Amino acid sequence: MKIYIDLHIHTALSPCGDRDMTPNNIVNMAKLKGLDAIAITDHNSCENAAACIKAGKVAGILVIPGMEIQTKEDVHSVCLFRDIESAINFQNLVYNSLPQLKNKPDIFGEQILYDYSDNIVGINERFLLTSSNLSFNEACNLVKKLNGAFIPAHIDRNSFSVIFNLGFIPDNLPIKTVEYRNYEDLKKMKDSKIVKPDYRFIKSSDAHYLWDILERESFIDVDELTVSNIIDVL
């Protein structure tokens, strides 16, 4: 079956995420837009994923727990997991690899934690908007070990992308899918052979505001609408 997705969405836990990016606002906006599944991918953290999964169940939309990791090369990658336990396991590894700095909310923005009813239940005080000490390769292999999917993010962007920072996608890693933002930019990269054509290319919004969330434009084929089926494909 063909399902419409947006697998890169930030909540207000990401310092750059809008305050309106609460679990219920996100899942209901995604539902309104006609999506079948979304992923919650905050910078170096999964702490709002469980609340979004719960809110998604009520709204009737599938939510995949994830994270947008920033590896030590300043490269962003979307990491998706089959269950919240795997996501938290990975989060612990990432937290241990972040510099022990405190966030400065007045400069970078607040890092807000919600429950599934959109109540604020805490503030994450770690500085999340920075590089983990894990390398791109290490992060990819750790996510695979947890049976997740590792998707280099916005490869067509001129910052924080594997192509821009590392020149090309290392081909000795278990990467099947890569994410882009703009088809024209991706096409230029494919035409100039900067990126090999044999990846699965998915468009994601990297939404930091509610209105950024994709409409029914990015799809994949799965046997069944479950998190495991989606991750198998990716």
Next chain:
Amino acid sequence: MKVSDLVEKLNLKVVSGFDGLEKEVKGVYTCDLLSWVMSHAVKGNVWITVQVHPNIIAVASLLELSCIIIPEDIEVEDATLEKSNQEAIPVIKSSMNSYELCLKLSQIGV
């Protein structure tokens, strides 16, 4: 000047790619965005970068750079060292930062 000459003159530490020490060096390039390096560095350059991903060896080999200097004693990944041995691209470590390395390289005439 050869890679081995600059290693000796600046008292640097070669960690891998020893087979490439007789390469001629021509100019210095320093940048950490590999896509930028791929389109701007030129053959023979000594390349200074804080990146230690195995891709640095592929870039150096593609452009026929003479060697890579990793500043500030940054630990280099094993996979990178392995690739550097295969491709005979010397990976050299230093406690100096990129700016200090540029100054020293300039002083010895690279």
